[in-house]
Amino acid sequence: MCAGMLSLQSVVLFLTGVATIGSTDLSAGTSIGIGLGLALLCVVAAGLLRRPGGYLLGWAVQVLSIGLGFLVPAMFFLGVVFGALWAGAYFLGERIDRENLERAAAEAEWSAQHGGGAAG
Template identity: 55%
Template structure:
């Protein structure tokens, strides 16, 4: 859930960054919207794939590509670093949260079974 939140937030941040780059004419408009649109689409697709391991792998690739987009649009370096850190934190903490949630569910189920027996 945490990783999905990062990716969905990233869609909006990339949209806003693309709008700023467009307004400031930081690069060719086709390049700005091509890179921005591809990044937004990739984030949305990865968010949908997070039920599978491939979603996390592709999400990591997207983070690297967004950082690399800084060579075309310099402000993407900042966005790439920020969301890269958030991505790593979400994968690590999200995994821990999922394990704890499963343990809690198992404990509650065991408690319920003990009470009903």
Template identity: 50%
Template structure:
């Protein structure tokens, strides 16, 4: 589960960081605000990736998902991207748990 979640957060951090440019040039957001919000959220995604060994990382991951969707209020296309990454996040958790359960079942049969 951790590897799938880290992939989602890694790609999401790149997309969120690049949305800074969109916020400044298209949405006419103050550059200081755009830089602090977008790069702060991207940094939070990276921190969450590093903390995925603990439950804290997953909580931070959910906060990143909410923040990415929230950016849609400033740049409407971020609603789509935020929801897409939110769906990827949910899929990573659900499929990751299934993979871990299958590994445990396989190990118990082999052992």
């Protein structure tokens, strides 16, 4: 779920870079660079989610997205929305992983108590 959120967020961040062209004092190259840089950061974070640093990078992306609101005020809102979606996916994913481990342990215990045979 977290990778999905980062993928969607990468599109929004890139388009935010495009939208800042002409609406801020930044040059077109700088605007595109900021949007593209943040979009690539999202993609890298999504790719690193199997490693502990990937989630830390994901949280950093959320902070940077909200900080982008200083250039594009709408990003204060969008950054908070994506931050909330990221937090929901992160904590729900942790809960699902924990419940899967508990279920696997219960199944192993049941299997050991009942001779290791499959039910059915």
